[in-house]
Amino acid sequence: MRRLTPYLLALPSWMWLAIFLVVPLAAMASVSLQTGNVIDGFVMTFSFSNYGDALGTYSTQLVRSLGYGATATAAMLLIGYPVAYWIAFKGGNRKSVYLFLLLLPFFVSFVLRTISWGFLLADDGILLGTLKGWGVLSADFHVLATSFAVIAGLTYNWLPFMILPIYVSLERVDPRLVEAAQDLYASRGTAFRKVVLPLSLPGVFAGVLMTFVPATADPVNAQVLGGTGNTMIGNIIQTEYLVNNDYPTASALSFTLMAVLLVGIFVYARVLGTDNVLEAAAR
């Protein structure tokens, strides 16, 4: 019975993922090797060159997306860790209240959030306009339509997905352990580095996985907040699929993106010091 336990626990998810993810992904893999067009139909020609062509045309956008995704993830980690830390250790019995407040903005549609940011960050709006009025900023300064805006948007939109898992693993750490360590090492910094940080690494790993991957693939922020040279790979996939109806190229690009992300996670796991990537993913 005990040997069966993990299989029974995993069974419902397996079924869900097998039917609704594996079958469609297999179909997508097949489509990525087909040629044709939406009017005459697509036929399987094992056209592996779809991958080379797609990558050749859109390598700029792919590299840019990885850069934006990595930068935003680093920003989320730096911004989010102290928040998770404070809620976990000092949140008292209101921990869940704070977490809930962090997530609440995400219960109303991203369209409304985006429109509001446009209003707040307009070139002559209530923030920048005021600062320009005081002479702090030059008249041509703008935030919207820049790569900074895209990265900031990604950071904003996924921040709770970094904070929550870090919180979840930090919350487990006994504060008395930290106090004891502080007495032992006589410095908050050392205590943190030697005791708290290692214990929070599973949460950091989960947080990075849950933010880097979707942020890199995201099409919305580049479209809404970017300027002329900020197109991300998610936008390209969308255009290829919906506008050009070039399903093979869209599929090939998606698989390439997924493969690159997998490699990225692998390298990241190595840096974290875990040899086996799947082992790391399990943590």
Next chain:
Amino acid sequence: MKHLHSPALVRGMTQPRTRRDVFRLAGLSAAGLALSACGVQGQKAEPPKADAVADYWAQQKQNNKVIFANWPEYMPEDHGPLKKFQQETGISYEYKEVINENTEFFGKADPVLRAGQPLGYDIVVMTNGIQLQHMFTLGYAVMLDQSKMPNFQANAGEAYKNRAYDPGNKYTMPFASGITGIAYNTKYVKDKITSIDALFDAKYEGRVGMMADAQEIANFGMIALGVDPETSTEDDWKKAGEKLKAQRDAGIVRKYYNQDYIDAVSRGDVWLTMAWSGDVFQRQLAGEPVAFVVPEEGGTIWTDNMLIPKGAANPVDAMMLMDYLYKPEIAAELDEYIQFVTPVPAVQDLLREKAESASGEDKKALLDMAESPLMFPTEADYAKLRSYTPLTTAKEQVFNPIFQSVTQA
């Protein structure tokens, strides 16, 4: 590649679910991967012969029910026109605001219609452009019964009876139109903009908005070069692409917009931008400092069209409703709410008459509408308006990359 010849097409229209589908389904559920083994089948449809169309319509009868899928905010909230239709004909309606984007709508409808299943709507509304063309080519649109559109014949403006993308109204009846021109913020732009060259003027570096849509931006690139998009060649596209690339690389363009350009121009993030007339009119009503101009070199007109998708359950009722919307008083009620360009010219006089008998705020609003060149373009405006480049699939594969490499760098 499989051609559906007309009898089969008619069957497809009348019996959305054939036995073939059942077999295919059984095969699929047995091995879900079959999906991946056989590619996506082609469905290019020959245009059905005239008698096939007549046969199709002969087999249809009125079901006293119609399901209308449209864009949000395209019908008064009280559903006035639809309620009147229901009272007069006894046909009950369901109205669904489910269409947000032509691309997305087509992306979603394509697999369903390809599998021979019904969409669940009797009328859908799509803008003229590549996706609408696909609907025709793939046989996804039911050919209209020309004998059942008396109001349309009597009341539609001439320009709406012969549109390049659907000559003779074989598949569609227009729902509303709009103009793509230039909007500018009068707080920042003191000159009176008249020429399309303003969009390419280095004076406005970083303050110009262009549209991200390949066809929209291509039109403006070509008009700026003095080329009529409707008759343009591959060579023209390349030149237009070059011109637009130069405009981008000179830092003149701030951003390629989808629909959010209107907020940007009314706030002053961009000072001038490609724009749709209806959006600008809304902002003028709200008292925002935006002006709209059809450039002297030309602008473009686009039209949202009603059509009956293949496999629709109630095509007769759909025809009746589509035609009913061309009664002048109904069209006026509709246009008073949606405030776009109506395909029924008589609406302008009806709005004027209504303004006569109204008073105060209402009177002013109605007069604003009736006299607005954005809702009722003048003859001179119409003369300057161009239509989209008609594209075959092969041409599209050349056309799109030229302009997407500009907008999606």
Next chain:
Amino acid sequence: MRGARVRFGDRLLKAYTWLIILWLVAPIAVMIVFGFNDKQSKSNATWQGFTFKWYGELFAIPDLSGALINSLVIAAASTIITVVIGTMLGLALGRHRFRGQGATNFLVFAAISTPELVMGASLLSLFVSANVPRDRITITIAHVLFSLAFVTVTVRARVVTLDPSLEEAAKDLGAGPWATFRLVTLPSILPGVLAGAMLAFALSIDDYVVTSFVNGSTLTFPLWIIGSVKTGIPPQVNVMGTLIFGVGVLIAIINAVAARRRT
């Protein structure tokens, strides 16, 4: 002396946390304000005076009200399903060693990294091929699919920090597997489960791309709003957003008060 510095550091962190919360909530403030805008045309982008009328006409747009209800029902249903099966998977991956573990991890990763559009489009072809009508049920299925990995990963991050000896002890004391789970395992993983539930709910209620493919003719709140961008988002949308937010804040306050009572 050190105590004072520690307390100062804590206060600084507290202020910082509230600053981050404020940052996240900032756009919501704008949304709330424009729910009171006495706008004169369809556009609701510039301030034109204060009114309460949109609150009175909250349900004047039937499709919008229906869309909001759909969103809430789907978010609730998909959150419950995801939390149950995702927690089970998180436990299996974090606690046990079993054949297929690597492949399962890989799948979870693939689920997160599948671009939304691809997930939506491929689910649609699956449903069409199997002749499954698209409605609230297919939307819920899709939402469970993309939330599942997030819940699993979050729960797992908790499970791997736990000491398995507690459960062993419970079993040694004669507790059955269910009792062990209910009395020992569940309480200790609860923060992870709750965090996962909140993430799943947020993902579901805010989703646009995947939903737009598998919705058939069912509308959700984000779908309706996106459509109305073309002609101007009506203030009722802001009001509904405000009410969702208000109910959320109310729940938070009740929670905080209840927590104070307990101590």
